[in-house]
Amino acid sequence: MIAPALLDNLIKVLINLILATAAIIIVKRDVLSLVSTYSIQSLLLVFVASVLYMENANVMLLYLALLTLVSKAMIIPHFMERIQKKLNIKRDVEFHYLSPTSALFASVFIILVVYFFLFRILGELSLSNVFFLGATVGVSLTFMGMLIIFSRKQTITNIVGYLTMENGVLLFGLFLTELPLIIEALIVIDLIMLTLLATILAFGINSSIEEFHARLNPFKRFAAFKSRLLNNEGEDE
Amino acid sequence: MNAFVQYSVLNVLFAVLVSPLFMSLIKKVKALAQGRKGPSLFQMYYNLWKLLKKEVIYSSNSSWIMRVTPYVNITVMAVAALFVPLILIPQPVYGIGNIILFLYLLSLAKFFMALSGLDAGSAFGGMGSSREMTISALIETITIVVFAALAFALKTTNLHEMFLQILESNMLFLNPVLILISISVFIVLIVETARVPVDNPETHLELTMIHEAMILEQSGKNLALMEWSHAIKQLLFMGILINILFPWGIAVALTQYSIVVSMLAFLVKASVLAVAVGLFESSCAKSRLFHLPSLFTIALFFSVITILIEVFA
Numbered sequence: 001m002i003a004p005a006l007l008d009n010l011i012k013v014l015i016n017l018i019l020a021t022a023a024i025i026i027v028k029r030d031v032l033s034l035v036s037t038y039s040i041q042s043l044l045l046v047f048v049a050s051v052l053y054m055e056n057a058n059v060m061l062l063y064l065a066l067l068t069l070v071s072k073a074m075i076i077p078h079f080m081e082r083i084q085k086k087l088n089i090k091r092d093v094e095f096h097y098l099s100p101t102s103a104l105f106a107s108v109f110i111i112l113v114v115y116f117f118l119f120r121i122l123g124e125l126s127l128s129n130v131f132f133l134g135a136t137v138g139v140s141l142t143f144m145g146m147l148i149i150f151s152r153k154q155t156i157t158n159i160v161g162y163l164t165m166e167n168g169v170l171l172f173g174l175f176l177t178e179l180p181l182i183i184e185a186l187i188v189i190d191l192i193m194l195t196l197l198a199t200i201l202a203f204g205i206n207s208s209i210e211e212f213h214a215r216l217n218p219f220k221r222f223a224a225f226k227s228r229l230l231n232n233e234g235e236d237e
Numbered sequence: 238m239n240a241f242v243q244y245s246v247l248n249v250l251f252a253v254l255v256s257p258l259f260m261s262l263i264k265k266v267k268a269l270a271q272g273r274k275g276p277s278l279f280q281m282y283y284n285l286w287k288l289l290k291k292e293v294i295y296s297s298n299s300s301w302i303m304r305v306t307p308y309v310n311i312t313v314m315a316v317a318a319l320f321v322p323l324i325l326i327p328q329p330v331y332g333i334g335n336i337i338l339f340l341y342l343l344s345l346a347k348f349f350m351a352l353s354g355l356d357a358g359s360a361f362g363g364m365g366s367s368r369e370m371t372i373s374a375l376i377e378t379i380t381i382v383v384f385a386a387l388a389f390a391l392k393t394t395n396l397h398e399m400f401l402q403i404l405e406s407n408m409l410f411l412n413p414v415l416i417l418i419s420i421s422v423f424i425v426l427i428v429e430t431a432r433v434p435v436d437n438p439e440t441h442l443e444l445t446m447i448h449e450a451m452i453l454e455q456s457g458k459n460l461a462l463m464e465w466s467h468a469i470k471q472l473l474f475m476g477i478l479i480n481i482l483f484p485w486g487i488a489v490a491l492t493q494y495s496i497v498v499s500m501l502a503f504l505v506k507a508s509v510l511a512v513a514v515g516l517f518e519s520s521c522a523k524s525r526l527f528h529l530p531s532l533f534t535i536a537l538f539f540s541v542i543t544i545l546i547e548v549f550a
Contacts (some may be wrong), residue, residue, distance in 0.1 A: 012413035020420065023538050027531045104534045108541050
């Protein structure tokens with residue numbers, strides 16, 4: 001059995017690293033490394049959930065970890081990479097309202113404010129330090145995701161921002177509320193649908209009308225085949 | 238007092254003798270990453286030896302600053318080497334190791350270097366000095382916040398006491414604060430030693446050089462001293478990072494056995510770090526001067542977060 005103090009420290013380290021990945025997502029300009037940073041962030045969340053499982057032995061946490069591992073650390077980044085390859089956008093260098101530097105300053109401010117309000121709200125619950133830190137970082141991560149969405153111009157980075165927001169919700173849920181597995185699963189399905197839709201749109205945007213026709217061709221052939229089949233039936237009679 | 242003299246001689250000599258090795262090691266790693274064979278590990282020693290035998294030539298426009306700067310630099314770095322225990326943490330700290338004085342010593346060296354860049358009246362030197370000052374104006378505040386966070390986390394401003402504290406607490410890799418700070422210290426290391434995303438140590442291109450531009454007018458012995466002091470500066474920052482992240486192996490008592498072990502341990506740890514720096518340098522391109530603040534802000538972000546965590550959690 002591992003000592004609880006050690007586990008607490010481990011969780012703190014993981015939470016800090018999650019914050020670090022969020023900071024990197026805010027300043028990075030290279031789309032592929034944005035996606036891989038996101039998948040590292042999800043992997044860290046998996047570790048957090050597993051360490052919490054070691055502490056609490058709540059099977060739900062294990063399921064959450066598995067779900068996150070499969071969906072957010074593997075499937076979604078894979079789709080994102082496909083979108084990136086298809087759209088051929090390598091870098092996102094346009095920012096509005098906030099430069100990455102000021103976005104980082106803003107996120108420090110956000111963390112402070114979140115801490116202050118959470119302290120006002122949850123101060124009476126007398127949570128342990130680690131849980132409070134986790135909740136604070138979770139909410140801050142949600143806001144940092146929002147910061148990414150509104151300071152970037154490329155859609156693909158906005159999606160990464162949205163995914164970061166969801167990671168924040170998951171982190172908050174892990175530490176503060178008993179986030180029911182069914183809700184988390186629904187959110188994950190939402191996210192996968194979002195990336196899928198984005199993939200479909202990305203593929204659609206880049207193709208010309210001729211290509212669409214070419215893609216419709218199989219159906220045409222199918223229709224021809226069907227009509228021939230019907231005609232044959234008619235001849236038989 | 239005798240022990241203090243022993244410590245000083247040991248630490249400073251070690252820093253002076255070993256520092257060029259890591260300059261060449263980083264060069265070698267970068268060369269290997271690019272598929273080249275790279276220089277020998279002792280190339281920097283050969284360079285220094287060659288330069289030390291050469292004649293010093295001063296520009297006719299230059300003043301005493303040009304003549305004094307190399308000696309100021311090497312002296313300051315030798316004094317600063319007292320502040321960062323590399324192979325031995327002396328038990329009573331003998332009143333050295335104050336972190337603020339350490340930072341001031343480094344900026345003194347930098348100040349003289351920038352002045353000597355201006356002194357010869359060459360356009361490149363002035364450009365290098367101006368860039369160096371711009372960058373250091375940005376990074377110094379961040380360096381101070383980083384070390385303030387370290388001081389806040391460990392409740393002391395003395396580097397020796399800090400390292401002793403880390404060594405004694407058996408929080409193997411698991412102190413969240415130290416991990417955050419070491420990210421910041423790594424960025425400071427990259428910036429202060431003029432490495433790739435900030436400056437390119439290899440080029441003599443007028444568009445990119447910063448550190449090289451300032452020492453362009455130095456020659457012979459003086460150039461050797463400037464390069465040597467740069468190498469010592471790098472070793473000191475590496476020493477700080479190593480002592481924060483992985484101090485195990487450093488001697489706390491002055492016995493022959495422990496000193497030898499600690500020297501070997503330091504060489505191994507510093508080589509690992511040098512390889513990491515070389516790989517980091519190979520993995521990114523030099524960024525534009527106006528993009529640098531985002532790198533600096535990451536360091537600032539982590540140190541501010543460290544302080545927040547220390548205050549609240």
